[in-house]
Amino acid sequence: MNSRKESFFDKVYTIVKKIPYGKVTTYGLIARCLGTPKSARMVGYAMNSSHKFPDIPAHRVVNRNGLLTGRHHFFGSSLMQELLENEGIIIIDNKIENFNNVLWNPSIKN
DNA sequence: TTTCTGACAACAA
DNA sequence: ATTGTTGCCAGAA
Numbered sequence: 001m002n003s004r005k006e007s008f009f010d011k012v013y014t015i016v017k018k019i020p021y022g023k024v025t026t027y028g029l030i031a032r033c034l035g036t037p038k039s040a041r042m043v044g045y046a047m048n049s050s051h052k053f054p055d056i057p058a059h060r061v062v063n064r065n066g067l068l069t070g071r072h073h074f075f076g077s078s079l080m081q082e083l084l085e086n087e088g089i090i091i092i093d094n095k096i097e098n099f100n101n102v103l104w105n106p107s108i109k110n
Numbered sequence: 111t112t113t114c115t116g117a118c119a120a121c122a123a
Numbered sequence: 124a125t126t127g128t129t130g131c132c133a134g135a136a
Contacts, residue, residue, distance in 0.1 A: 007132085008131085008132060008133080009132080009133075027118050027119075028118065031118080031131085036130095038129085038130045038131055039118090039131045040118040040119045040120090040130095040131085041117090041131060042116095043117080044117035044118055045116055045117070045134090046117090046132090046133090048116075049133080062117090063117080063118060064119065069117055
């Protein structure tokens, strides 16, 4: 049967693409949603590889502290912050304010 | 082929 | 409370 399991990366992309506008989520939350809470690291690495794919809002994924740890991987180093601010998210000192307010739980999956 | 590293987070002491 | 170690998967040298 077509039980072709998608790679871990693919699963991550599937969730990241579902992050609604103006919301963010965390690496660990995605990993946990996939059933592998210890793979948070891989989620971040998947984002690194996400540049090869379209429609992957990697800027909406931050670490559990609401800190923009991956900003340095974007074009320039402030693009990530500007993208988020463009969506109405306030960022101070590379950290999201009202983090709990903009946090989106992937478990919802809509 | 093996070895190392990498957008994090949980656990142990 | 903080610090250090472990887990996880994939890609590059």
